[in-house]
Amino acid sequence: xxxxxxxxxxxxxxRRGEHRxxxxxxxxxxxxxxxxxxxxREVAVALAPYTGRAHVVGLTGPPGVGKSTSTSALVAALxxxxxxxxxxxxxxxxxxxxxxxxxxxxxxGEHATDDGVFIRSMASxxxxxxxxxxxxxxxxxxxxxxCDVVLIETVGVGQSEIEVVALADTTVVxxxxxxxxxxxxxxxxxxxxxxxxxxxKADRAGAQRTVRDLEQAIAxxxxxxxGWRRPVIATVAVRGDGVDxxxxxxxxxxxxxxxxxxxxxxxxxRAAAEVEAITLEQVRRRIGDLRAAGALADRVASGELDPYxxxxxxxxxxxxGPGVAASG
Amino acid sequence: xxxxxxxxxxxxxxRRGEHRxxxxxxxxxxxxxxxxxxxxREVAVALAPYTGRAHVVGLTGPPGVGKSTSTSALVAALxxxxxxxxxxxxxxxxxxxxxxxxxxxxxxGEHATDDGVFIRSMASxxxxxxxxxxxxxxxxxxxxxxCDVVLIETVGVGQSEIEVVALADTTVVxxxxxxxxxxxxxxxxxxxxxxxxxxxKADRAGAQRTVRDLEQAIAxxxxxxxGWRRPVIATVAVRGDGVDxxxxxxxxxxxxxxxxxxxxxxxxxRAAAEVEAITLEQVRRRIGDLRAAGALADRVASGELDPYxxxxxxxxxxxxGPGVAASG
Numbered sequence: 001x002x003x004x005x006x007x008x009x010x011x012x013x014x015r016r017g018e019h020r021x022x023x024x025x026x027x028x029x030x031x032x033x034x035x036x037x038x039x040x041r042e043v044a045v046a047l048a049p050y051t052g053r054a055h056v057v058g059l060t061g062p063p064g065v066g067k068s069t070s071t072s073a074l075v076a077a078l079x080x081x082x083x084x085x086x087x088x089x090x091x092x093x094x095x096x097x098x099x100x101x102x103x104x105x106x107x108x109g110e111h112a113t114d115d116g117v118f119i120r121s122m123a124s125x126x127x128x129x130x131x132x133x134x135x136x137x138x139x140x141x142x143x144x145x146x147c148d149v150v151l152i153e154t155v156g157v158g159q160s161e162i163e164v165v166a167l168a169d170t171t172v173v174x175x176x177x178x179x180x181x182x183x184x185x186x187x188x189x190x191x192x193x194x195x196x197x198x199x200x201k202a203d204r205a206g207a208q209r210t211v212r213d214l215e216q217a218i219a220x221x222x223x224x225x226x227g228w229r230r231p232v233i234a235t236v237a238v239r240g241d242g243v244d245x246x247x248x249x250x251x252x253x254x255x256x257x258x259x260x261x262x263x264x265x266x267x268x269x270r271a272a273a274e275v276e277a278i279t280l281e282q283v284r285r286r287i288g289d290l291r292a293a294g295a296l297a298d299r300v301a302s303g304e305l306d307p308y309x310x311x312x313x314x315x316x317x318x319x320x321g322p323g324v325a326a327s328g
Numbered sequence: 329x330x331x332x333x334x335x336x337x338x339x340x341x342x343r344r345g346e347h348r349x350x351x352x353x354x355x356x357x358x359x360x361x362x363x364x365x366x367x368x369r370e371v372a373v374a375l376a377p378y379t380g381r382a383h384v385v386g387l388t389g390p391p392g393v394g395k396s397t398s399t400s401a402l403v404a405a406l407x408x409x410x411x412x413x414x415x416x417x418x419x420x421x422x423x424x425x426x427x428x429x430x431x432x433x434x435x436x437g438e439h440a441t442d443d444g445v446f447i448r449s450m451a452s453x454x455x456x457x458x459x460x461x462x463x464x465x466x467x468x469x470x471x472x473x474x475c476d477v478v479l480i481e482t483v484g485v486g487q488s489e490i491e492v493v494a495l496a497d498t499t500v501v502x503x504x505x506x507x508x509x510x511x512x513x514x515x516x517x518x519x520x521x522x523x524x525x526x527x528x529k530a531d532r533a534g535a536q537r538t539v540r541d542l543e544q545a546i547a548x549x550x551x552x553x554x555g556w557r558r559p560v561i562a563t564v565a566v567r568g569d570g571v572d573x574x575x576x577x578x579x580x581x582x583x584x585x586x587x588x589x590x591x592x593x594x595x596x597x598r599a600a601a602e603v604e605a606i607t608l609e610q611v612r613r614r615i616g617d618l619r620a621a622g623a624l625a626d627r628v629a630s631g632e633l634d635p636y637x638x639x640x641x642x643x644x645x646x647x648x649g650p651g652v653a654a655s656g
C-alpha cells in the first residue's frame with residue numbers, strides 16, 4: 001500500500017464509481033486522527049466541483065416502524081429505475097443500539113453486491129456535534145460519486161438525529177399503525193420535520209385510521225408558504241408495496257423544491273450549519289489543547305470561580321473579544 | 329409582580345426550600361431569552377457558595393425498562409429516610425417523545441405535594457449542546473436548595489442523554505429481563521457508563537439470567553482502577569421491591585467516590601465540560617450575529633468555497649488566530 005495519499009486520484013476513482021475509493025474517502029472525512037484531519041481540506045476542495053447534484057432524503061421515525069426495511073425497499077425501487085443510490089445509516093452511538101444496528105446492516109446485505117449502491121454506517125465521534133460535522137462530508141463524497149439519491153437513515157429519534165435529518169432536501173417521517181396516543185400527542189412536532197409521511201406496515205389493523213389522522217392533522221396545519229401539501233403514503237416495505245408511490249412522492253417534492261426556490265434555501269441553511277459545526281469543532285479542539293482550560297475547570301469545581309467567568313477567561317485566551325462574553 | 333429581580337432574595341428563599349423560588353431560578357438558568365441570559369451570571373455567582381454537596385445520580389437505560397417508575401420509587405425510598413430529593417427529567421426534544429413524557433410526569437405526580445421533593449423537566453434548547461449547557465445550571469439550583477440527592481433521569485438513550493448522564497457522580501443503568509441479544513451485543517458499551525446496574529421487573533421470567541449475565545460480564549471486565557465492583561440490584565420498582573438495596577448501592581458508591589478521590593476527578597471533568605459548553609455557546613451565538621457567516625454559507629452552498637476555508641474565515645472574523653485553523 002503506498003504511503004503517500006493521492007487525493008485527486010481517489011476522487012477520480014470515486015467519480016467512476018469505485019467502491020473502495022468511495023469507502024476510503026468517507027473514512028478520511030470521518031477520521032478523528034491527526035493524519036486523517038490533515039487530508040480533510042484537500043478532500044473538501046477536490047470534491048467541491050462535483051457536488052450539489054444528489055437528492056438528499058432523510059428518513060426518521062420512532063423505533064419499530066421499519067426504518068431499515070423501508071430504506072432497503074427504497075434502494076430496491078430506485079435501483080429498478082437505474083438510479084445510483086447512497087445510504088448513510090447514522091447511529092448516534094447509543095450503547096444500547098449495537099444489536100439493532102447489526103441487524104439493520106445484515107438486512108441491507110441484499111444490496112451489498114450491487115455496484116450502484118453505496119452503504120455506510122456513520123457513528124458519532126463521541127461528542128455532541130460530531131455527526132453534524134462528519135455527515136455532510138460523507139454526503140459530499142456520495143454526491144461526487146454520482147449518487148442520484150442519498151438516503152440518510154437515523155437509528156434513533158433524539159435531538160442529534162433530528163439535526164442530521166435536517167441536512168436533507170426531503171425528510172420522510174415513517175410511522176406505523178397502532179402507535180396510539182404518543183403519535184397523537186406529538187403530531188405537531190412530527191408535522192414540523194416531515195415533507196413526506198409514510199405509514200408503514202399498512203397491512204396491519206388501524207393503518208387506515210393512522211393515515212386518516214395524519215391527513216386530518218395536515219389539513220389543519222398552516223399551509224407551507226410555498227404551497228407544498230405533505231402527502232401520506234401507505235407502504236408495506238417488507239413486501240415492497242407502496243414503495244414506488246413513495247419514490248414518486250420524493251420526486252414530486254424535489255420538483256417542488258426546485259420550483260419554489262426552497263432547495264437553495266435549504267442548502268444554504270445546511271452549509272451554514274456545516275460551517276458553524278466545523279468552526280465550533282476547531283474552537284473545541286483548541287480548548288482541549290489549552291492548559292488554561294484545565295486550571296479553570298479546577299477552580300470552577302472547587303467553587304472558587306463561576307462557570308461564566310471561567311468561559312470569559314477562556315474566550316479571552318482563545319482571542320475572542322469580550323464583546324461576545326458581554327452578550328451572555 | 330415586581331419588575332426588578334432580586335436574585336439574592338430568590339437564592340435565599342430557594343435555600344429555605346421554597347418551591348416557587350427553586351422553580352423560578354431554574355426557569356432563569358434555562359431561559360434562552362436576552363432577559364434571562366442577563367441574569368445567568370448573577371445566579372451562578374449567587375449559587376456558587378452553596379453547591380457541591382448533593383449526590384448527583386444519573387439514571388438511563390433502554391425504553392421500556394421502567395426508568396420513570398424507578399425514579400419515582402427511588403424518590404419514595406429516599407423520602408422515607410428523610411432526605412431531600414431533586415429530580416431532573418431530561419427530554420432531548422424528540423418530536424416522538426411527547427406522549428411518553430406526559431405519562432411520566434403524571435406518574436411522578438404522587439410526589440407533587442411533597443415539600444421535600446423538587447421535580448423539573450428539562451428540554452433541549454433546540455440545538456446540540458443545549459442540554460450540556462443548561463442541565464448543570466439546574467443541578468446547581470437543586471444543590472443549593474439543599475437536595476441531598478439529585479436524580480437525573482433521561483427519557484431517551486442517544487448520545488445527548490449519555491452526555492447528560494455523564495454529569496452524575498453515580499450512574500445507574502437500568503435493564504429489564506428479556507431484552508435479549510441487543511443487551512448482549514451492547515454489553516461492553518453499557519459497562520462503560522454504569523456504576524450501578526438495576527435489573528428492573530425482576531419478577532418477570534428471565535430476570536435471574538439477566539442478573540447472572542451482567543455479573544459475568546462485570547467479572548470479565550477489567551477491574552476499575554480504584555477497585556469499585558459494579559453491583560447488580562434486582563428491583564420491582566412498581567412495588568418498591570429492591571429499591572432500598574438500590575439506595576444502599578448508591579450510598580456505597582458515594583462513599584467509594586469520596587475515598588478514592590474519584591468524586592473530585594468527576595467534578596473536575598463536569599466543570600470542564602460545562603465551561604466548554606458555555607464557551608462554545610458564546611461562540612455559536614456570536615456566529616449567529618455575524619453577517620459574514622450568512623455570506624460564507626452562501627458561497628459554500630454554491631460550491632465556490634469549501635467549508636473548511638469558510639470556517640477559517642469565520643474564525644478569523646471571530647478573532648481566533650489561524651493557529652487553530654492550521655490544526656484541522
